[in-house]
Amino acid sequence: MAHWLLKSEPSTWSWDQQVAAGAKGTFWNGVRNHLAKKHLMAMQKGDRGFFYHSNEERAIVGVIDIIRTYYPDHTDETGKFGMVDVKAVKALKKPVTLAAIKAEPRLADMVLVNNSRLSVQPVTDEEWAVVMAMAGEKA
DNA sequence: GCCAACGTTGGC
DNA sequence: GCCAACGTTGGC
Numbered sequence: 001m002a003h004w005l006l007k008s009e010p011s012t013w014s015w016d017q018q019v020a021a022g023a024k025g026t027f028w029n030g031v032r033n034h035l036a037k038k039h040l041m042a043m044q045k046g047d048r049g050f051f052y053h054s055n056e057e058r059a060i061v062g063v064i065d066i067i068r069t070y071y072p073d074h075t076d077e078t079g080k081f082g083m084v085d086v087k088a089v090k091a092l093k094k095p096v097t098l099a100a101i102k103a104e105p106r107l108a109d110m111v112l113v114n115n116s117r118l119s120v121q122p123v124t125d126e127e128w129a130v131v132m133a134m135a136g137e138k139a
Numbered sequence: 140g141c142c143a144a145c146g147t148t149g150g151c
Numbered sequence: 152g153c154c155a156a157c158g159t160t161g162g163c
Contacts, residue, residue, distance in 0.1 A: 055161060055162080058162075115145085117159085140163105141162105145159090148157080149157100150156100151152100
């Protein structure tokens, strides 16, 4: 099972809204970057991902499940991009802030640290375990 | 609000 | 096909 990190601005789409969408989940649209698209296409049903709040909060706040694989994004006029469906699994006991991630040597290679602008990122198994431990969660 | 990093666009 | 200009993102 692969792990991912999905970024969203709370003012656009927040964790609370994701939770409110419930078990049925929602589509994750709006990706307009080819590298991010590549990651979306690699996602499998059942993969897990971190939900990251950018800008004001700058922290990983929850865990989501991929519940539907890549399909066309109807909001993309060019027809080049697609999206997946995700559902909230649980909020982290302790959000893991960007500052904490940067302060953790084992997370020095995280994409979030090195290419912060990428909105859909892969997370290695080791990074997943470290972040979950920092959040007070079992991996 | 500023600015660095990065992606995209468009002129050549 | 190169590269400068421009727009956007997101951390600070």
